[in-house]
Amino acid sequence: MSDQDLKQALLHLPENASEAIVNSVFISKLLLALGFKQADQIPEFPTGQGSQAVDYAARKRIEDDTFIQTQTNPYLLIEVKGRDINLCEGSPQYGRTVKQLKNYCLAPNCKTVNWGIITNSQHIQLFRKHGKVVYPATLCLKLTPDNVTEILLKIRQKIEAPTKALTVAIYNNKGGVGKTTTTANLAAVLTLCGKKVLVIDFDPNQQDLTHSLGVEVGEQGFYACMENKRANIDDQVIQHHKVSLKNKRFVIDIIPSDQTFADKSENELRQELKIFRLRQILEPLKSRYDYILIDSSPNWRFVSTSAIYAADVVLIPTKHNNIFSLKNAAIAIQKYIPEVQEYRKDGGPVALPIFLNGENITDFQRTAAHKAIDKIILQAKREFNLLPYFYPRFTDAKKDRYIFDLPSYARIANAAFEQIPAVYKNKTARDYYLNLAKEYFLQ
Secondary structure, three states: OOHHHHHHHHHHOOOOOOHHHHHHHHHHHHHHHOOOOHHHEEEEEEOOOOOOEEEEEEOOOEOOEOHHHHOOOOOEEEEEOOOOOOOOOOOHHHHHHHHHHHHHHOOHHHOOOOEEEEEOOOEEEEEEEEOOEEEEOOOOEEOOOOOHHHHHHHHHHHHHOOOOOEEEEEOOOOOOOOHHHHHHHHHHHHHHOOOOEEEEEEOOOOOHHHHHOOOOOEOOHHHHHHHOOOOOOOOOOOEEEEEEEOOEEEEEEEEOOEHHHHHOOHHHHHHHOOOOHHHHHHHHHOOOOOEEEEEEOOOOOHHHHHHHHHOOEEEOEEOOOOHHHHHHHHHHHHHHHHHHHHHHOOOOOEEOOOEEEOOOOOHHHHHHHHHHHHHHHHHHOOOOOOHHHHOOOOOOOOOOOOOOEEOOOHHHHHHHHHOOOHHHOOHHHHHHHHHHHHHHOOO
């Protein structure tokens, strides 16, 4: 298919083209431009979620398995809208369409999906699916006859070379919410699920993750890599936390804290290093790991900003009995993360819904927390919709104030003294963190 075909398809579409016309005139050519032949495409693909069907699913042929014949294991989903639907980022119709695509990506027949697209032929956005996480892989881009070929080429390049790792920053601007404990035990439970995990101690003032895994604080290695744009992380920088259970060995790779970060002033860090450098360093490592978890500093300075910049998504622990942890989560979601999004200009990172960490909660305490959260949401409402980040199951029809909570358990806190994540030694701790992993990451 020639570039001219794509341009002509856009030029021939009426200004108010319906979804059916966009499908007929544009989508088949879009799929061809992305490398999917006719036999690789299925319209109205049943997602397995009741009677719901996504507008298009696609997958290239695998040996004798032709998608149009077997209709299994889709790789890409496309949700199409008419030109009368406003897909400008931030519009209510955009939000509903993104939510619709995410639901399709997580449906029973779509577990193998790696990518999703929303488009009305005037705008297009690509999303990456990694386990249960669906996050932007591009901005919502305006399509014109002049740029459509270039945009689809960039989308095709991403689709044909997916990144293996999901990079997660564990962050709250408030200390004492259990970021390090979450990082260590989430990493451990992911290794028990067969995932290869790298953790990064990027809280140089505390260095708790490094100490809790029994690893020595680095002297120069990590900082030197950050400082030298030609340097790569090597095996001298990455260390290994190894645990043997029932004749099986489990390994968490770790980039330990580097004392140099703590010894430098904020001004020195900003003069000597670049905000994007951590993300740059991690790029070649993403093919080696399933998950990269960054334990971030509880502030908004160079180190924590770098951690958020490097992430695909941000996991935010809070405490139900600490109003400042909830307020600071809101600040991170509505101010800090958008600042990084504006700098990166690729749609990321995005915040995951908050969770309540490491406390046993009575009904009275839960009600009090909900009242505090309701007030935070209301105060921000005119400028930012915090609702899906605090109450992810809340809808107009069903006012569900569900927030995932991870209960308190003494063995989890005490495990730091043994320098082994509690998940490896205790079934209750293992179950708690497996639930966390399933809630946010594992499909």
